[in-house]
Amino acid sequence: MQVHQTAIEGLIELTPRIFEDERGHFFESYNKPLFISLGLPMEFVQDNQSFSVKGVLRGLHMQNSPFAQGKLVRVITGQVLDIAVDLRPDSPTFGQYETFLLDAKLGNMAYIPEGFAHGFVALEDSVFSYKCTNVYNKASESGIIWNDPDLNINWGINDPIVSEKDQELKTLREVMSQAVV
Numbered sequence: 001m002q003v004h005q006t007a008i009e010g011l012i013e014l015t016p017r018i019f020e021d022e023r024g025h026f027f028e029s030y031n032k033p034l035f036i037s038l039g040l041p042m043e044f045v046q047d048n049q050s051f052s053v054k055g056v057l058r059g060l061h062m063q064n065s066p067f068a069q070g071k072l073v074r075v076i077t078g079q080v081l082d083i084a085v086d087l088r089p090d091s092p093t094f095g096q097y098e099t100f101l102l103d104a105k106l107g108n109m110a111y112i113p114e115g116f117a118h119g120f121v122a123l124e125d126s127v128f129s130y131k132c133t134n135v136y137n138k139a140s141e142s143g144i145i146w147n148d149p150d151l152n153i154n155w156g157i158n159d160p161i162v163s164e165k166d167q168e169l170k171t172l173r174e175v176m177s178q179a180v181v
């Protein structure tokens with residue numbers, strides 16, 4: 001497994017070794033001892049899978065404490081542009097984001113720690129799969145609008161398909177001003 005630490009502390013890309021033979025291929029998609037050796041959380045309690053047609057954008061999502069989630073994300077078929085925004089209040093990279101081109105053919109994954117808003121856009125019809133360190137809790141759901149003018153994320157696509165719920169998300173500025181009041 002190749003491990004790439006991004007410019008944002010704790011945000012990591014993992015690329016597995018793929019073994020190919022006449023039957024097809026094999027790779028390890030999760031290895032607990034490796035996570036322990038990297039100092040990453042290794043206890044995942046929920047696995048999720050979604051399918052998105054090309055052009056769908058999901059995000060930017062997070063859950064608030066005490067239901068904050070770390071996520072190990074990857075694509076099973078297709079390709080997505082995955083985005084993680086650092087919203088950890090004490091982080092020197094607060095408000096910065098990282099982009100991952102997740103591709104089923106590479107099997108590459110991103111580990112997104114607690115305290116990040118996360119989203120992706122499907123560049124092809126894609127099955128997205130992820131492990132979470134905490135369970136789903138509707139009341140703890142939070143998020144930031146995908147086209148937040150301050151974050152100014154380059155999604156690489158015009159007019160994505162966005163759910164009504166996600167279209168109603170607030171900007172980071174609005175969320176932060178509400179938190180202060």
Ligand SMILES: Cc1cn([C@H]2C[C@H](O)[C@@H](COP(=O)(O)OP(=O)(O)O[C@H]3O[C@@H](C)C(=O)[C@@H](O)[C@H]3O)O2)c(=O)[nH]c1=O
Nearest residue numbers: 048050058059060061062071118119120135136163165
């Ligand atoms: C996320 C989630 C949703 N649901 C339900 C709620 C809803 O009726 C339906 C669809 O939910 P959503 O529209 O929120 O699904 P989706 O937009 O795919 O939400 C996901 O987006 C990506 C970007 C993330 O980072 C994830 O953590 C998660 O928030 O599934 C669960 O039952 N359990 C879950 O863990």
